[in-house]
Every structure is written in C-alpha cells, then in structure tokens.
Amino acid sequence: MSRKIGFAGVLVLVLLGAIVSGCIGGEETTSPTTTEQVTINWLSTQLNPPEERAFVQEQLLKEFKDQSGIDVNFVPISYSDLATRLEAEEQTGEVTIDLVADLHGGLDFFNSQAWLEDLSGKTLEGRTFISTFEKYATIDGKKVYIPWMSATYVMVVNKKAFDYLPAGLTQDDVMKGTEKWDYNALLEWAKNLKEATGQPQLGFPAGPKGLLHRFLHGYIYPSFTGYQAKNFDSPEAVQMWNYLSELWQYVNPASTTWDAMGEPLLRGEVMLAWDHTARIKNAIESNPDQFVVVPVPRGPKGRGFILVVAGLAIPKNAPHQDEAWKLIDYLTKPETQVKILENVGFFPTVQEATGAIPSGPLKVLAEGVTAQSATPDAVVAMIPNLGEKGGQFTDAYRTAFQRIVLKGEDPETVVKELGPQIKALFQEMGQEIP
Amino acid sequence: MNEETKFILKKLVFYAFIFTVVAWIVIPIIISTLYGFALPKDYYDPKKILPTSFTIKYVKTLLITLGALDGIKNSVIVALITIAISFALGIPAGYAVAKFIFPGKDTIKLSIVALRMFPIPVMAIPLVILYIRLHLIDTLLGVALAHTAMSLPFVVLITSSIFAGVSKELEEAAMVFGLTRLGSFFKITLPLALPGLAAAAMFTFVMSWNEVFVASILTLAHRTLPAQILSIMAGASGGAAPDYYKFAAAFIMILPAITFIFFARKYLVTMWGITLK
Amino acid sequence: MKVKSSYIPYFLILPAFAYLLFFVGYPLVQALYTAFTQNGHFSLATVRKTFTDPYFWDALKYTITLAGVIVPTQVALAIILALGVNRVFKGKDFTIYALTIPLTISDVAAGLIWYSMLSPSGFLNKLLLNIGLINNPIYFFGYQYRHMEFLAIVLAELWRATSIVFVIILAGLQMISHEYLEAAEVFGADYWTRLRKIVIPLLKPSIQSALIIRTLFAMQIFGIVWILAGRDIPILAGEGFYRLTELKEYDVASIYALVIAGLSIILGALYIKFMKAEYLEVRG
Numbered sequence: 001m002s003r004k005i006g007f008a009g010v011l012v013l014v015l016l017g018a019i020v021s022g023c024i025g026g027e028e029t030t031s032p033t034t035t036e037q038v039t040i041n042w043l044s045t046q047l048n049p050p051e052e053r054a055f056v057q058e059q060l061l062k063e064f065k066d067q068s069g070i071d072v073n074f075v076p077i078s079y080s081d082l083a084t085r086l087e088a089e090e091q092t093g094e095v096t097i098d099l100v101a102d103l104h105g106g107l108d109f110f111n112s113q114a115w116l117e118d119l120s121g122k123t124l125e126g127r128t129f130i131s132t133f134e135k136y137a138t139i140d141g142k143k144v145y146i147p148w149m150s151a152t153y154v155m156v157v158n159k160k161a162f163d164y165l166p167a168g169l170t171q172d173d174v175m176k177g178t179e180k181w182d183y184n185a186l187l188e189w190a191k192n193l194k195e196a197t198g199q200p201q202l203g204f205p206a207g208p209k210g211l212l213h214r215f216l217h218g219y220i221y222p223s224f225t226g227y228q229a230k231n232f233d234s235p236e237a238v239q240m241w242n243y244l245s246e247l248w249q250y251v252n253p254a255s256t257t258w259d260a261m262g263e264p265l266l267r268g269e270v271m272l273a274w275d276h277t278a279r280i281k282n283a284i285e286s287n288p289d290q291f292v293v294v295p296v297p298r299g300p301k302g303r304g305f306i307l308v309v310a311g312l313a314i315p316k317n318a319p320h321q322d323e324a325w326k327l328i329d330y331l332t333k334p335e336t337q338v339k340i341l342e343n344v345g346f347f348p349t350v351q352e353a354t355g356a357i358p359s360g361p362l363k364v365l366a367e368g369v370t371a372q373s374a375t376p377d378a379v380v381a382m383i384p385n386l387g388e389k390g391g392q393f394t395d396a397y398r399t400a401f402q403r404i405v406l407k408g409e410d411p412e413t414v415v416k417e418l419g420p421q422i423k424a425l426f427q428e429m430g431q432e433i434p
Numbered sequence: 435m436n437e438e439t440k441f442i443l444k445k446l447v448f449y450a451f452i453f454t455v456v457a458w459i460v461i462p463i464i465i466s467t468l469y470g471f472a473l474p475k476d477y478y479d480p481k482k483i484l485p486t487s488f489t490i491k492y493v494k495t496l497l498i499t500l501g502a503l504d505g506i507k508n509s510v511i512v513a514l515i516t517i518a519i520s521f522a523l524g525i526p527a528g529y530a531v532a533k534f535i536f537p538g539k540d541t542i543k544l545s546i547v548a549l550r551m552f553p554i555p556v557m558a559i560p561l562v563i564l565y566i567r568l569h570l571i572d573t574l575l576g577v578a579l580a581h582t583a584m585s586l587p588f589v590v591l592i593t594s595s596i597f598a599g600v601s602k603e604l605e606e607a608a609m610v611f612g613l614t615r616l617g618s619f620f621k622i623t624l625p626l627a628l629p630g631l632a633a634a635a636m637f638t639f640v641m642s643w644n645e646v647f648v649a650s651i652l653t654l655a656h657r658t659l660p661a662q663i664l665s666i667m668a669g670a671s672g673g674a675a676p677d678y679y680k681f682a683a684a685f686i687m688i689l690p691a692i693t694f695i696f697f698a699r700k701y702l703v704t705m706w707g708i709t710l711k
Numbered sequence: 712m713k714v715k716s717s718y719i720p721y722f723l724i725l726p727a728f729a730y731l732l733f734f735v736g737y738p739l740v741q742a743l744y745t746a747f748t749q750n751g752h753f754s755l756a757t758v759r760k761t762f763t764d765p766y767f768w769d770a771l772k773y774t775i776t777l778a779g780v781i782v783p784t785q786v787a788l789a790i791i792l793a794l795g796v797n798r799v800f801k802g803k804d805f806t807i808y809a810l811t812i813p814l815t816i817s818d819v820a821a822g823l824i825w826y827s828m829l830s831p832s833g834f835l836n837k838l839l840l841n842i843g844l845i846n847n848p849i850y851f852f853g854y855q856y857r858h859m860e861f862l863a864i865v866l867a868e869l870w871r872a873t874s875i876v877f878v879i880i881l882a883g884l885q886m887i888s889h890e891y892l893e894a895a896e897v898f899g900a901d902y903w904t905r906l907r908k909i910v911i912p913l914l915k916p917s918i919q920s921a922l923i924i925r926t927l928f929a930m931q932i933f934g935i936v937w938i939l940a941g942r943d944i945p946i947l948a949g950e951g952f953y954r955l956t957e958l959k960e961y962d963v964a965s966i967y968a969l970v971i972a973g974l975s976i977i978l979g980a981l982y983i984k985f986m987k988a989e990y991l992e993v994r995g
Contacts, residue, residue: 050500050666050679057499075655080959085654088566207853208668208941209675254831256943257853263676267478267832391957403765406854451795452802456809462870463812465834466827483837523727530723542724549731551924551979552972553931557738559951559968560745563961564737583734586727644817646934647948651955660819660934667823668937677830684823691815696808 039071040320040327043085044101046149046310047344048076049260052278055343064330070323079106083388086315090115095317099324101148104136104309105385109429111144113387117314117321119143124329127350133309145311146328149337149346152307153214154368155294156261156280158271161201164192177295177303177375183223183243186272186297190250193271200252203270206401209259211276213394216401218306218381219274220244223299228381228434229393229426233412233419236300241404241411248405256406265291276308277365281345288361293368295375302379305372309382310346384434389425396422463688470685474678492682496666502686505662508574512649512658513642515578517635520589523582525631528593529619550587554580558648565652572654580652581642588641589634596630597623636698643690663687739972742965749962757962764963770945771970777861777936777946778929781868786922788869789876790914794906797884807881813874822938825867826852852939860940867935872928876921883917884910923982930974947971 047056053076061072077085082102089095090113100110110116120143129137133147162171166188173180186202193201206212217228224240225231252270260279264270266286273280274296284291296305312328314321330336337353340346341362347369348354357366372378386393396418403409426433469477470493472485496502530536531543558580562571570576600623608618649661657665663683667675746757761767796806813821828834829851836848850856851863887910895905933948942953951967954960 050495050675054495054499058495077654078957080957081654084959208943253855254850254853256855257831257850259675263478388959391959395958402854448795448800452800452806455792455795456806459809459812459870461834462824462828466824469827469834478832480832480837480840483834483841523730526723527727530720534720536717536720539720542728545728546731548979548982549735551927551975551982552735553927553968553975554734555933556931556948556951556968556971557735557742559955559961559964560738560742561734562955563741563745580734583731586731590727640815644815646817646819647931647952651952660817663823664819664934664937668941677826677832680823681827684820684827687820688816688824691817691820692812695812695815 037069037071038320038323039073040098040323041073041075041096042099042101042324042327043075043077043082043097045077045079045082045103045106046101046346052344059339059343060331060336064327067330068323068326070326072327078391079103080388080391082106083109083390086110086115087113087388090316093317095315095319097315098318098320099327100313100315101310102313103383103385104145104311105383106390107145107311107313107385108139109385109387110313110315111139111142115316116144117316117318119146119314122325124332127332127334127352129332129350130354133349136309137311145313146332147309147349148312148328148331149310149340150308150349151277151310151346152305152369152372153211153219153274153276153296154280154372155296156265156273156275156283156368157292157294158265158268159290159292161189161193161271164196165189166192174294175292175371177298177371179298179377181295182298183220183247187243187247187250190247190272194250200250201271202247202251203258203261203264203273204251204255205258205261205273205275205279206255207257207259211279212401213397214276214306214383215274216397217394218383219296219304220299222304222379222381223297223301226301226379228384229422230433232422233415237415238411240299241400241415244401245405245408245411277347277369278345281365284364285361288364291364293365295368295372298375298377302377303372303375304379304381306381306383307373309349381434384426384431386425386429386431389429392425393422396425463692466681466684466688469678469681470683472678472681474676477678477681492678493685496679496682496686500662500666501657502659502662502683505657505659506686506690508656508662509643509658509660512574512578512581513639515575516581516585516642517638519578519582520586520638521631521635524586524589525593527590529597529623531590531594532597546587546590550591554584555645555647557583558651562651571652572656574653574656574658577649577652577658578642580648581645584645584648585638585641589638592634592637593627593631596627596634599630600626633698636694640694659687738968742968742972745962745965746969757966761963761966766942766945766950767967770947770950770967773861773944774930774932774947777864777868777932778926780865781872782922782925782929784865785869785873785876785925786880786918788873789880789921790918792873792877793880793884794910797881810877811874813871814878816871818868818871818932818934819938821867821871822935825863825870826939829863829866854943857940857943860943863939864936864944867939868932871935872925876925879921879924880914880917883914887913920982923978927975927978927982930971930978947974 044056047053053074056074061074065071079102082100083106086097086100089097100107102110107116120141124146129147133150137143137145137147157174162174165171165174166185169180169185169189172178173185190200190202204210204212204215220240221228221232221237224243225234225236231237252264254264254269258264261270261273261275262280262282265273265280265283277293280293284293296303312331314324314328318324332350334348334350334352334356337348337350338356341348341353341357345365347366357363384393400414400418403414404411423433468485471488471490473487473489476482476485476487527546531539531546561580565571565576570579604622604626605618608622609615613621643658644660645658646660646664649658650664653661663686667680667683748754749756792810796803796810816824826833830836831848831850831852836845839845840848849859851859853860891909891913892905895909900908931948932946933952936944936946937949937952942949947967947970951964951971954967955964
C-alpha cells in the first residue's frame, strides 16, 4: 500500500510541476480570446546594447502603444540565433515572429530561403525612402524589407591631434578624405602622436564585444585587396597584415578591452579612434567642439568602408501581419527616424528626416558620414549574410587578427589556413564570395 | 616583553586578521553596490574614489526595461519546479538509503556520490538536440528538468542523512502502537525531518538560482536571472554594456543572495557541511 | 523492524536513479553520436577539427592551470580561516556570517563584483592613483593584459568559492573531539604540535574531499571567466558554449562536453578510490 501512495505522491508532484511550468513557462501566448489586445513579437539584431534597448522599450514602443494600442515584445537576439529560430518556425509552420529587424545581408539571406513576405503592394504615406536603400530592399522584383536605419563606421579625431599631423598631410585632407589621407599617413600620424605624447593615441574597439571584425573585413581588407573575403589569403592580404602589425605598436594596448570608443575618447585615453557611428555618438554629444568625425583612410585598392542598412521584414505566415505593418509604419515616420538618430546615432532612411537633422553635435556626425560617402575612391562593402553560419565568418577574422597581430604568428601561414575555411562557408551557403 | 603585553599583542594580531578577512569579503560587495547607484560622471572621475551622487536609473532600467524582473520571476519558477521534482524523486530514495538494508546498497550509494560529481551542466550541450525535438527548448520546465538532474544526487544524500538522524526507536515505538510503516513515516519521521528538509530545499533553491550554463544554453527568450544578466553583459546579442550597467546588475544579483543567507545562515553551514563532505 | 518485502527500497530508489541515468546517459550517447558521425557515417573529422584548433589546447591548458592555481590556494586559505575562527571570540557569529556570504553569490555576480573593484576606473585603481602609488591605471582586462586577467579571475574565484571549502573544513574541525586536544595539552604538546599531530591528520578526509570537489567543479568553470575575460582566456566550458550558441557547431561543442565529462570521470574515479571507506556507513 505504501508504495502506491508514494507513487501517487510522486506523480502528483511531477504533474504539478509540469502544470505550473506549462502555465508560466510556455511561449508567451498572444491569447486572442478575451479582448482585441495583441502583442506582437519583434525580433531584432539591431539596437541590442542595454542603452539602445532601453530607448526602444521606454520611448519608441511606449509611444507606439499610445498611438495604436498594440503591445510589442521586443526581443534582442544574435544573428545566428535569429536564423536558427526563424528556420525552425518556418519549417514547422508554427510562426510566432511577427517582425524581424536585421541588416540587409541577413534579410537577403532569409528571403533566399523564402522565409519572408513580399511587401510590394503596401504603401507608406508621407515619406520618401532614399532611392539607394529602396533599390537594395527590392530583390528580384520582390520588396523584401522596408529600409529602417543606416549607419557606417567612421574615424573620430580629437582636434588636438591635428597638431601632430605628419608632413604633407593637412587637416583638410583628413576632413575631406583626399588621396593623401591613406593608411600610410595614418601610420605616420599615429607614430608622431606616440612620440610626441609618450602614449599610443590610436584606438580600436578590439574588446570581446567590440566591432573590430567589421574594420577587418569591411575596411582594411577591401582597401588593400579590393575584396572582403575573395583575396583573404592573397599576397596583398599578407602585406596588409604586416601593415596592421606595424600600426599596432602605436595603438593603445587597452584597445583589447574596449567595446565602444565613445568612452575612451571622452576620458582622453586616445585621440584617434575608429568605430560604429552609434558607439562614438556620446563622445561627440558631450564635447562637440573637441571632436570631428572624418572619413576613413584609403588603401592601395581604394577607400573601403561598410554601409550598414537595417531593414524591417515580416516573416512568411506571421500571425499579426497588420499590426506588424503598423509598427513598420511608425518606425519609418520622419519624426521617429529623427528621434532614433538623436538617441542612438543610427541615420534615417527617409529623405524628410535627413533634411531635419538639427545643427550641433549630430551635424558633426552627419558631416563626417557624408564626407565619407562622397569620397570618389569609395569601395562600399555590405556585411555578408551566412544564416546561422554568420558567427563563423566574423570569428575567422577575429582569430586571424589575434594570431597575427597579437600573438605574432606568421601572417602567410594563418591566412592560408583560414582562407579556405572562409571560402568554404560561402560555398556551403551557395553564395558568391564578396 | 612580559606575558601580558604578549597576550595583548597576540589578541591584536588576531583581530587584525579577522578584520582583514571580513573586509576582504565585504568591501567588494559594498563597492559594487555603491557603484550600482553611482552617476557615471562620478565613476569616471579619477579623483572620486567613492561616488557622492546617486541614481536608481540603471537599476530600474535593468529591472523593468531590460527584463531582470522577469528573469527573477523565471528563476523563482525554475527553482520551485526543481525543488518539487527533485524532492518527489529524492525523498523516497533518501529514505530507502537511510532506513533499509538491502543487497547492492553500497553500489547504489556510491553511484549517487559519483553522479554528484558528473558535470551535468555541461551535458546541456548535447541535450539541446533532444529539447528542440521535444519542444522543451526555451521553456522553464526544460531548464528545471536539467537543474533537477543536477541537484537530485545532493537531495538524495542530504535527505538520507536527515532520515538517518531520526531515531529508529521512535519509529519502532509508533509501529508497536499500531501505525503502519507509511503511517509512522508521515506521523513521526517526516515531522522530525522537516527542518532538515526545509534546509535541503533552500540548498536546492540556491543551486538552481545561481546556475548559469544550463540556463543560458537551453533558453533564449525565457531566461533566468543569471542567464539574462550574462546575455546582456556578454552575450552574442547584448554586449557593449557600459560599466555602470554591470554594477547595477551586480547589485540586483547579490541583494537576494545576501538577504537569503541572512535568514538561512543557521542551516546553511550544516547543510553545506553534509553535502560537500 | 524486519523488512519483508525486500523490493521496496529498490522501488523507492528506482525513479531517482532512472532520472539521473537518463540525464547522464542520453546526453553522453548523443554527444558521442554528434561528435563521431557525419551524415550518418562514422567520422573523425570533427575530432580532427577540434584538436587542430589552437583554442582547444589553450582552453584545456587554462582550465587545468586555473584549477591548479585556485584550488590549492583555496584549501590552504580555508584551513587558515577555519582554524582562526574555530575558537571563542567576540564577533564570531558575524565573522562566520560574512565568510559564508559568497556561498549564495553566483559566479556571474562574483565576476561583476570584481569588475567593479578592478576596472580601469574601478575602486582599486582610483584608490592607488589617489594615494599616489601609481600614475596610470593598472589594466586588469583585455587580451593584451591576459596575465592580469588571469589574476582577476583567480582573485574573484578565491573570493567566491573559498567559503565552500571553509564550511567543509569548519564542519570537519568541529567534529574533532576536544578530549584528544585536552589530552595532548595535558601531555605538554604546544599549539603547533597539536595542530600537526592531531588536528591536521583528523582533518585529512575533509581536506581531501574539499580538494577533489573543488577540482571537479573547476573543470566546469564558466560564468566568472566569461564575465571577466570572455574568450581572452579560453576555458573548456566557455569554448563549448561559444561553439554552440554563436557558431552553431553542435559537433565541436559536443566534443568539449565529452572532454569535460572525461576529465571529471577520471577525477571522480580518484575521488571514489580515496573516499570509499568514508561512505560505506551512513553518517548523521
């Protein structure tokens, strides 16, 4: 008898546990039973750092709710997790994601897998999207996503650094991005700065969460080899790595601790820095008179830089498509776009908002970005898209950097080892090597 | 130096030692709490060792906007389910080990001791594939099931040692007076073991509450507190968290821990003594 | 109290045992399968891929070195603390309370707490700068300061997990009968002799088990390293985590799980060998 009761007890407890967790632990259901109240799931690889998330949730989504009455569950997610989850949902047909925000490349990939709705028929009133972005968003006649934000990576200069310019390079060269503003000039400048101040004054976000890999594949690689990955193990690449190792002597060694360059610039630990516009915005804002934003230097093959376009897309068979569209409508309104620029430093994708940039710190930022895009020798790179393998692409560049520049391994050996791996990634996903 | 000064000196050295030890534990906690509420300008001011102006902004943002409050809720749910299941499975086993003599008992006890050592958290890696198939991925039940596996050997060992402590004579007397074995368990053994079991529940709670590897691997949206904090501070999606968010997070994580140990301190030392012996 | 139905204990133990067997057995088999097959065929490609990755060897090296530095220091520290506290003095309760606080603090929290002490604008740096002992902040974090990062991890882990060892040793100390010590004192043994001849030998089981338990848990070290050093200091659990969550390489991640399991099984076997006699009797 005893064991019967004991067993029953076990069973009851297990069931109880299961029920409790079933109620609270399951997917956040959007129970449409009681009222009209819906919650839409918005998964985003953008605006993930804490302060940016706080802005989305405390300001954007609050205002959106006031206007439309729709609740939004904003889920920050890494690109590879997003790809995995979207794939699982599209394959099982149980789609819970209503809206995804990701970079052009990622959305392009999702579209190639037929995971996205065609947004062609729909219109948004009172705004004109910048035509370049519009063109990117239309793939094979299908409107894959709505351009939402754009950004790039630039250099920030503390004006004091102009006193130590190398011979032959003028402040104007740097500000406008002329021929003379090249990677050799940067090396000379950084060297001068170190010799004059006793401290290395150049900084990169090479910390664990920094975006140095973007500098590697989107800036210095195209500048030296003409491509992001195609010439990964070419002789030009070896030359590039040798250059970077030499440059690194004049880079503040605390770089490997920095995730964003805004703070080190503000604290005066470096006078020259490269980073994402959103991550240097706070320095410009705090001291707009002290800093200028300038184009990146050029290399033998041109001035490589990344153009970041983030878009909003609706997954196929998403449960709340109309509500998701309303959110897209809200997020691309000129007023919202200006708000995004002011708060998190991402640039508008609609013309009405571009004209409305207020003077002051943001103008400093905008001028630098415009100067960079206007350089005649631009080699524009888009961040490639590899689905759930996306992490392996950036990992390869970071590994190469660590082994060659930080550990001092022979560049040729390392690129010969990693090059085939990178190329294999693109072949596996059936894509052209950028 | 006479005996008396020697004595006083000895005492002084001893108290200096105790003071150092306590300071070593307590100062980091005080500092991180102060920094958790400090304004960034104070934190970045090299002249200010201790901040003087404070804000609750970052703690609030973390709790409400960034979902630490949900993380706390999830952690509590996971811990409670873990306690429920591991007690349901562990108490009978602990009782059997304590009160019965049977062939193979030593082997079973030894295997439970050995299983306690097995890196069950790491086993969450291969578990992911099964969880995806069973739709347990990203559910609190899924995390709790894995946490149960991790805490079950401890629960068996603790409960067996608690039941062994309940005197046989009392139980036998009860059975002489006509109680069945099960009756004597519920009327005599269980009430006597209750304080010990409560402490064991606390132990299980803390284990599950602090676990981060399993929770980070098995969940994405429904994260427990440590997993939530880890993903905000160092996750693939988060990252680039300014320092003052890190301190606010530290405060949110240590406050429950310190409160908890204050109330449970009587049991904890014995409990850890038993389980880790 | 004679137990007639001798299957009762097995029945009581079975659910717990089956549960554990499943949660250990299934993942092990799955890990072996994922690691050693490719498209359904036996293959060593993943093993080769893992073992030729410098990160794997670094991770193995750092996991073992961290354990080698942290565990003995912790045990030594805990013995000193337990011996110091195990007497009557004013403030004993508070001291023990303070020493046990880290018991409930998770590794993630401990990492964050020590970050506030050691960051470039953290407490330690500002203190030393203001006293004038240093002119530039000491950097504890970042790849190029890996040895300092290592030190930061050691400090944080000593702070967090010495409590556990302390509690084990203190429990062991309190079980030593006063009669032994008093007898020794009567025979004129001084403190050090008593310590060496009586206390330490009687503490040996506690010390041994503390050593082995801490070593085993050190093989799984994760949160504290992940918060303080990221992948600058690779560790086995962290690499497994990274491979799985960021690179989606289930196969390589499985090998990391297997390596940690293998290390633990070896250490666990040692543990059982040492402890066997201890556990054959139930102790209250």
